[in-house]
Amino acid sequence: MTGKRLKREYPLHLLVLPSFVLALLFSYGPIFGLVLAFKDFSVVKGFGRSPWNGFDNFDYMFQLPDIWQVVGNTVYISAMKIVAGLIVPITVALLLNEVTKNVFKRWVQTLIYLPHFLSWIILGGILIDILSPTSGIVNQFLGVFGVKPIFFLGSNAWFPGVLVASDVWKEFGFSTIVYLAALTGINPALYEAAVIDGATRWKQTLHITLPGMTPVIVLLATLSLGNVLNAGFDQVFNLYSAQVYDSGDIIDTLVYRLGIEQAQYSLATAVGLMKSGVSVLLISSSYYLAYRLANYRIF
């Protein structure tokens, strides 16, 4: 019996095997590598022979002068992104839904989701160019109205705003399409019935369209909770400079500087471990919430 099952199932195990080995090495390997956080790692002694040092790295981490500033920046930036990233696409989806000419609708959709597919290297390069205080087109445009040149990427007052705005610019088109896909699932008979009852377009939007979108909105909102500690490394790293560390330095960029630039491996791992730990809690509870509220399952 067992032999027969083994014979029937072993090809399936074989199919999983390559993925299993790679995931074991490159996903589970780094998880076990987290023990670095409890060691005083030195490249000379290597991974195994570096001495344990308990929670010293964590003590040191909490003594870093700007650690709470960095945590605050991270949460602030990502929270703003989550809120703006919900409101803007929902609004645009509702507006696009009112468009009757399909050709126009398709063109708008195609243009607004373009930035989603470009990397932050490309977009960062573009933003640095157009936001330049001297030759950038944005400051030239503002100059027409007598506004003095603003160093958007070099001032702590502007930097978080630029991060949120450019993130919305990159992603709103793509999210809009997800919401529009949800709208196509609404039964047209509901609208016909509403018109007979004398409902205006506004009333229809309020009482049919929005409730029809609610499940998707709830789902995406809860899933985004898991990202509260991810303020967007790719974006920040390519836009920030030491001038805006006060407002723009986030956990991931701090880990990068500590670990890769300054080679403080153990300390950087400790900071990363704290982040991973909190993230796991956030992601698990967001999946749980999504399951309870929207009946969403990964499998």
Add this chain to the structure above:
Amino acid sequence: MVHSSTLPGRLFRAANAFFLLALALLCLFPLVNVLAVSFSSSTAASAGMVKLWPVGFNLASYRFVLQKPEFMRALFISLERVSLGTAVNMLLTVTLAYPLAKESVKFRGRTFYVWFFVLTMLVSGGLIPWYMVIKSAGLLDSIWALILPGAVNVYNAVLLLNFFRGLPKELEEAAFVDGAGHWTILWRIFVPLSMPALATLILFTMVGHWNSWFDGMILMNTPEHYPLQSYLQTVVISHDLSLVTMSDASSLAEVSDRTMKSAQIFLAALPILCVYPFLQRFFIKGVVLGSVKE
């Protein structure tokens, strides 16, 4: 849907169309501006005269970039990465999705594997341990460092798994009766029937590989091995702003060859610009694919 033809209704629709058009152009303008700068003379570009149309049209910057050995080398590494990486990714996605699409009764190991792979989506070791593992695997400075660590994409496998589950069970059963094994069924029945889903995943994987820059920057010891986006990171995005004062920083941006940077940005965006309009047709299916379950 029913639309009113009253005056307020028509006014709203006109204003709405105008607003959406403005929004769409807002997404396009920065790219058009960079394109215009890349075709302009360097004096016009430095003087900030270029808006949405080239001033002093010329191709000098493109001629320069396309003759630059560093740029071409990085471009070829990127092409190698995209083709090799997409092939490996898709092979693993297909071979992982098939067994996991089986019911637990038919494949006893399934529950264990599902947890094993889902956990990798929830927990990660973070930057430093990730780097150390790849280093001790001896992959640093090799193209495989850009391909193997991210080769198992569990999210894509889940999308495909759900697609597989939607295929008629009778086909598989009939093939079994005729004596086909799992391997044959996968490649002769499941894969051909899943072409729409696979096309979506292939395009997304290609775009992902093309756009990746961080791993190239960290895992390649020598800039000669950088793929295009990592190379651009060093060229276009200057980090040394921290060392100079504000007035220096702004004059620096001008003496550095602005048109050349613009040309490189545009060339790196070009493949995406060519491919992405075709993504729309597919990716709506892809998005729905993941969200709808029986």
